[in-house]
Amino acid sequence: MHRSAGWPCHDAIEVELIAAGCLQRCFDGVGREHLRVSDEGIALLARIYARNRAALSAHEALVQRVALEQARAGRLAWCGLALRAPLPREGAPLASDWVVACPDVYSIRRSSRADWLEPVVHEIKVSRADLLSDLRKADKRAAYLGMAGAVWYVLGRDAKGRPVGDERDVPEDCGVLVDAGTAGGWELRREAPRRAVPQLPLGVWLALAQATPVRAEEPDQQGL
Template identity: 55%
Template sequence: MIGKTHARRLREIYRSAGWPCQDLVEIELLAAGLLERVRAASGHETLRVTDAGIRLLAETLQGNRAARSEHEALVQQVALEMARAGRVVWTGLSLRAQVPGPAPEDPPQWCIAMPDVFSIRNTTVEAYVEPVVHEIKVRRADLLGDLKKPAKRTAYLDLGGACWYVLGNDARGRPVGQPDEIPPECGVMWLQEGQLSVARPAPRRPVERLPFAVWLELAKRTPHAVDGGDQAPLADLSGDAPPADTGG
């Protein structure tokens, strides 16, 4: 069966001189007619992507673009909802976070976390910022792969007082995952008739202050703007008291 590993190898060969690896992936690509062997006058053998391989690469590219477009649309929807709820929102961040070491006795390690949506309350009281991470998933395979990375969730929880998985829908309009598949330390939101709804609340933990490195990164980025002139209620924007749980 031709999968992601084969498509990745095809792209690598297409961009390179085509030197053979002589492994099982290459054998399967040759047998499928996606690669062919080319012998130079010197006797050296290289690989060439066939017309069928080019068509497969083009189809993969279109599928990846569609997935990125769907993912970005849901990212923007979540960001807009958080901004309308009176939060300050960023997308596309790279933030330093701490995760446990490989062994229990090892010290914590630093890693780079890239949350799809990161937001804080619009407040002047640092203890009330309530940072929240939203991780967007629009493909089931992507979700299942992500669930195998506990260190990634640990990094998000280190950054935020709450972490949410936001699940898109598949081609039949069904959520790409179910709440009981998501670890209990994270909340779950999903799309219902195009609207975001809470499938399971996210546990909250107090965050008294954000690390200076996070503040510095936020200061270098432009927050997400609220479109259409919509204004959040003044009570949500005051920031003088912790808000009700609205999924943000």
């Protein structure tokens, strides 16, 4: 409404918003029509923004929890990375398409040997709609599997305390952890298959070198 200066476009969405009382039809002195957001519409927007903030806060809290647990276990963990990953092009095995993958938590072992890093991706979901939408993105999951030896889906709980999903929703090439809620810890629903990663892709190394890992106060010692 603000971008269009309130001029109506008379589409189906506009009709529904007017009928719901979220928009009001107004006319100037010469009869030209424009629309304004009603008090009911402002209240609805406020509720939507509050719900979105709560979902984001829950997601960020779970991301930080997973990252800190990885760091305390002696691993190097990063949040919010944007990693370029090659995907083999169908019908052209020597060619690749590039995608940008953004794992919620990416971690590696503390080791000086490239073949001992055991990179792991943790993808966090606190909304069932977000989970189902994500599972339809096969290229994204393939990118994660290409840059990590194990991929985990970490599933939170909704406002009623119910898990947003389970192992039946997630493909078998990924592990599944469910937030145990008030009991604390995690419910292991399926172990993530482990694959050897002889060497991290160069693009991943460059991204890690420019990012700051999560810090834990007292990380556990991890043998090399």
